[in-house]
Amino acid sequence: MADDSKATENHSITSDNNLSLESGNEVSIDSLARQVQESLSLAKKHKFWETQPVGQFKDLGDTSLAEGPIEPPTPLSEVKQEPYNLPSPYEWTTCDLDSEDMCNEVYVLLTNNYVEDDENMFRFNYSKEFLRWALHPPGYYKSWHIGVRVKTSKKLVAFITGVPAKIRARDTVVVMAEINFLCVHKKLRSKRLAPVMIKEVTRRVHLENIWQAAYTAGVVLPTPISTCQYWHRSLNPKKLIDVGFSRLGPRMTMSRTIKLYKLPDQTVTPGFRKMEPHDVPAVTRLLRNYLKQFAVAPDFDENDVEHWLLPKEDVVDSYLVESPETHEITDFCSFYTLPSSILGNQNYSTLKAAYSYYNVSTKTPWIQLMNDALIVAKQKDFDVFNALDVMHNETFLKELKFGPGDGKLHYYLYNYRLKHVLRSSELGLVLL
Numbered sequence: 001m002a003d004d005s006k007a008t009e010n011h012s013i014t015s016d017n018n019l020s021l022e023s024g025n026e027v028s029i030d031s032l033a034r035q036v037q038e039s040l041s042l043a044k045k046h047k048f049w050e051t052q053p054v055g056q057f058k059d060l061g062d063t064s065l066a067e068g069p070i071e072p073p074t075p076l077s078e079v080k081q082e083p084y085n086l087p088s089p090y091e092w093t094t095c096d097l098d099s100e101d102m103c104n105e106v107y108v109l110l111t112n113n114y115v116e117d118d119e120n121m122f123r124f125n126y127s128k129e130f131l132r133w134a135l136h137p138p139g140y141y142k143s144w145h146i147g148v149r150v151k152t153s154k155k156l157v158a159f160i161t162g163v164p165a166k167i168r169a170r171d172t173v174v175v176m177a178e179i180n181f182l183c184v185h186k187k188l189r190s191k192r193l194a195p196v197m198i199k200e201v202t203r204r205v206h207l208e209n210i211w212q213a214a215y216t217a218g219v220v221l222p223t224p225i226s227t228c229q230y231w232h233r234s235l236n237p238k239k240l241i242d243v244g245f246s247r248l249g250p251r252m253t254m255s256r257t258i259k260l261y262k263l264p265d266q267t268v269t270p271g272f273r274k275m276e277p278h279d280v281p282a283v284t285r286l287l288r289n290y291l292k293q294f295a296v297a298p299d300f301d302e303n304d305v306e307h308w309l310l311p312k313e314d315v316v317d318s319y320l321v322e323s324p325e326t327h328e329i330t331d332f333c334s335f336y337t338l339p340s341s342i343l344g345n346q347n348y349s350t351l352k353a354a355y356s357y358y359n360v361s362t363k364t365p366w367i368q369l370m371n372d373a374l375i376v377a378k379q380k381d382f383d384v385f386n387a388l389d390v391m392h393n394e395t396f397l398k399e400l401k402f403g404p405g406d407g408k409l410h411y412y413l414y415n416y417r418l419k420h421v422l423r424s425s426e427l428g429l430v431l432l
């Protein structure tokens with residue numbers, strides 16, 4: 001596969017990136033030098049994160065520091081019992097996503113104010129069903145779904161969430177909070193509300209005797225445990241080009257591009273089928289065995305697999321290969337549904353994107369397995385299939401005509417140090 005990954009150039013939506021390379025271009029020494037300089041000056045600029053138990057830039061490369069918690073837990077009686085103070089016009093609220101009204105308020109806040117790409121052409125549009133799924137895993141705490149309202153109008157203007165997860169770092173399984181959906185209304189930006197929200201969710205996590213967290217961001221903060229890149233596989237190239245998500249590659253016509261990305265109508269792997277409830281034990285075994293090899297990965301039990309991987313319409317799709325002879329479950333693939341609003345386009349309002357989630361190949365070659373995933377995504381009318389270069393994804397991205405995006409995604413741990421920065425292929429964790 002010569003140069004197909006450059007047939008189109010793609011946008012990634014991972015919020016504003018401090019370290020981003022133009023997709024498809026060689027990196028010049030100058031731009032590298034500038035990026036290194038920017039990241040060095042960034043190291044002095046984190047008034048909030050410098051006060052937190054996270055890996056600091058000055059400690060990068062200091063292998064004398066042990067792996068594990070940066071600070072020990074404090075006695076629960078010493079955890080602050082009252083919420084942090086907000087600026088006086090605002091008040092805390094706990095968001096009950098089971099309430100249709102509350103879920104709608106959160107949905108509207110995020111739909112209008114959550115993550116955009118660098119050029120403000122697209123904004124994530126998580127559905128209400130997706131938010132309920134993402135925030136109600138086994139053992140979730142309602143108190144970790146935190147909103148901020150304007151006292152007078154009661155309007156919801158900010159949001160942050162945590163959900164509990166068992167995450168293994170090397171040989172140690174740690175109960176952590178996965179922090180997500182940090183959002184401050186556009187009109188209230190740069191007022192240092194985000195640090196108060198992060199401290200408040202941290203306090204509520206501590207009250208449950210949990211002391212570590214995992215999170216991702218498009219921005220560089222102290223300090224990433226790993227940095228990944230998004231890759232994009234066009235399923236509906238004409239629409240992607242029309243809305244400015246992709247650009248027609250040099251020496252490419254629209255009709256050649258459509259032909260390049262055409263997929264078979266039907267999957268090819270014998271025994272490839274949708275996951276069903278009775279598959280939970282077999283998928284759990286398959287996935288646990290697969291995830292062992294990565295430096296950081298979730299420690300999923302059957303309840304987790306049932307929640308996170310059983311298909312849920314318009315939220316998560318999972319397929320597996322059941323051997324027609326032995327009926328053994330040998331391979332697995334999954335993706336979640338995360339549309340983006342297309343901002344200011346006459347013809348289209350929504351980009352329908354599938355995001356690669358957890359995949360396992362033991363018998364079906366990676367390329368065949370993931371090509372079948374692309375085929376079912378196309379059948380379901382997705383416009384694009386996105387994947388990070390985590391786990392073994394690099395073995396199929398180029399071959400299956402994914403092109404690199406312009407966005408980077410940085411992974412972080414709170415109050416947990418790793419000795420070395422990880423390659424993205426050493427990461428076994430996908431956050432939503």
Ligand SMILES: CC(C)(COP(=O)(O)OP(=O)(O)OC[C@H]1O[C@@H](n2cnc3c(N)ncnc32)[C@H](O)[C@@H]1OP(=O)(O)O)[C@@H](O)C(=O)NCCC(=O)NCCS
Nearest residue numbers: 015046047048049114115183184189190191192193194217
């Ligand atoms: C992210 C967001 C909540 C930050 O709010 P803000 O008003 O821009 O920034 P504030 O003045 O409140 O706070 C700035 C502090 O928050 C930190 N911060 C900004 N974005 C952050 C993120 N995604 N994760 C963690 N900390 C973040 C900044 O680094 C800064 O701390 P520092 O001085 O130690 O570096 C806001 O920009 C937003 O809602 N953006 C759109 C949605 C989004 O990108 N969410 C994050 C998804 S990962």
